[in-house]
Amino acid sequence: MNVRDTIVAISTPPGRGGLGIVRISGSQARAVAEHILRFRRPPRWQPWSATLAELPDTEGHTVDQVVVSFFQAPRSYTGEDVVEISCHGSPVILRYCVEQACRCGARLAQPGEFTLRAFLNGRIDLPRAEAVRDLIEATTLYQARIAAQQAEGAVSRRLAPVKQQLLDLIALLEAGIDFAEDDVPVPSGAEIAARLRPIEEELRQLARSFDYGRLVHDGLVLAIVGRPNVGKSSLFNRLLEQDRAIVTEIPGTTRDLVSEPASLEGIPVKLLDTAGVREGSDPVEKLGIQRTLQAMADADLSLVVLDLSQPIEQADLALIERARRQGRHLVVGNKSDLPRRAEPPQLDAIVSALTGEGIPELRRRIVEAAGPSGAFELQPGFITNLRHAQLIQQALAHLEKAGEGLHTLPHELLLLDLYDALKAIDTLTGATTAEDILHRIFSTFCIGK
Incomplete structure (x- = not known):
């Protein structure tokens, strides 16, 4: 080229x-x-x-x-x-x-x-260039807004003072080494540690923000599971805001996975409606149940749906326990519009898929359970890119190594770790980036961009 x-x-x-x-x-x-x-x-x-x-x-x-x-x-x-x-x-x-x-x-x-x-x-x-691609590929308005902020330099602006503080520290150590004979003061270990502390803290905040940023960038897979006739398909349609799955009073209506993309609080979500889990003899139904259990294992988050109008059964408890062992999950009590007869041991949300009661709160709980947001979504420049997150972790590792050797290593060796941290930050922003990495990044763009 x-x-x-x-x-x-x-x-x-x-x-x-x-x-x-x-x-x-x-x-x-x-x-x-x-x-x-x-x-x-x-x-x-x-x-x-x-x-x-x-x-x-x-x-x-x-x-x-x-x-x-x-x-x-x-x-x-x-x-x-x-x-x-x-x-x-x-x-x-x-x-x-x-x-x-x-x-x-x-x-x-x-x-x-x-x-x-x-x-x-x-x-x-480089972060702004990568944000252009994310803006083009955005599937929700929230994704587009975050990508637009990054395309305007939000990540770069957060990194600029960090890099400047690191450069100042490097210059201070270099001066102490190069001009020692001219009575240039050599910084003490305590002074170096004090200068390292705000650099590390800002990088740790950026690294932590990737938990939420990855959710914004990649979205999540949400499996809706439960016994037959607890209202999984109705809840699926309600979250999707359209009648996508067939809903009847006949248990076992859903035999296979039904998947649709959706947006919850601006986060892209792949919703999975699954077959009801029970002891079935029908070979087709058994296959559907196997796929349900596999979907639970593969999903980022599982919603275990219970029918609050019926007493809790052992199958409900078994599903809750399976979801607990596999990771992130929410237990959702459905049919709150009917007289309540169930008292489950765990209940994270109460909804009525029929009337829509409790659905807005459930949407918020899903996003909170899938990844921490809190202050991150209020900050411009949180990390959504895996490459950025890995380089920030590399910079942190080098800074921590420098901190560990403050009182035992000469300043010449501390500078090696500080320069390695600087190199990681420069690689993130593109100041020093190998040609093959540039090719890999830009080859994922569309031709006209």
């Missing part, structure tokens, strides 16, 4: 639409556009302006009337000259426009190459 090439790609989603955008970036962007388009008068190429043009075919016949926008380097998305051609959203027209641009000297962009150039040209740092 030659980053000096002029590149072109369709930047709008595949398929037909009202508009489609072809983006050209590079030093020859204007020349390519002038070759493939027909302007009524020679274009003046005023930055941040738009003009009308025509896209002709090879015989000179007009194929489409387009709007051409120009963004001059370095004040563009990529930091290069960028021309965006807004066509009508016909796949045939968009492909033809790209083909003509390639014939006139442009190259088809690789996935993520526009954003890669923005990073290489200093327009954005």
Whole structure:
């Protein structure tokens, strides 16, 4: 990949639409556009302006009337000259426009190459570049809002003072070593420890925020389990806010897993409605029950649903115990609209899938049980990216190693650990990142971004 090439790609989603955008970036962007388009008068190429043009075919016949926008380097998305051609959203027209641009000297962009150039040209740092991808892939408005904050530099702004404090400490130790003969004071172990403490605390807070950030980024799988006829499918439909699963009074109506994506408090969730668990003789029902138990084992969280209008049975208690052994779970009492006859040993929420009573509270309890939120969701710049979390843990490990050797190691060796911590932070922000890592990150983008 030659980053000096002029590149072109369709930047709008595949398929037909009202508009489609072809983006050209590079030093020859204007020349390519002038070759493939027909302007009524020679274009003046005023930055941040738009003009009308025509896209002709090879015989000179007009194929489409387009709007051409120009963004001059370095004040563009990529930091290069960028021309965006807004066509009508016909796949045939968009492909033809790209083909003509390639014939006139442009190259088809690789996935993520526009954003890669923005990073290489200093327009954005690596966390902001990765947030662009997360924003494109967001499935809930909350995900989009968090990604937009990170694309604006929320993570980088939280790391900047940490890095500055670490640089100040490194400079202090370096000065004490290099200018010892000039009576430059050498910091004591207590002073170094005092300077390390706020750096480590901020990094620990960021590391802890990943428990909630991973939930926001990846979502969770939620299995709804219980005996037949306790209202699992009704609860599934209520959480989904649509009638997706068949609901009848006949026990065993659900024979297989039914899955649907949903959003709970802005968190993407894959809901699983499962077959009722009981001692069945029907081979098909037995297979459905096996899949229910497997879904419990694989899910991030299980909802064990009880029928509060009926006495608790041994099968209910067995399911609660299985869920407890497997990890995160909530016990939900359903049918609160009917006279209560059950007194289970554990009850985390009471709802009526029929009337909707208690559903908003259940939604909150699900998110709380799946991952801690609290102060994290109120802070801009919490960590949602596994790569970021791993690098922060690496930086913390090096700082802790330096702290352990404060009173036993010379400052030259402490500096090695501090520099390793700095390297981890710089790798996170992209200040020092190997080429193969950059390729792996940007190859996950769509081509037009």
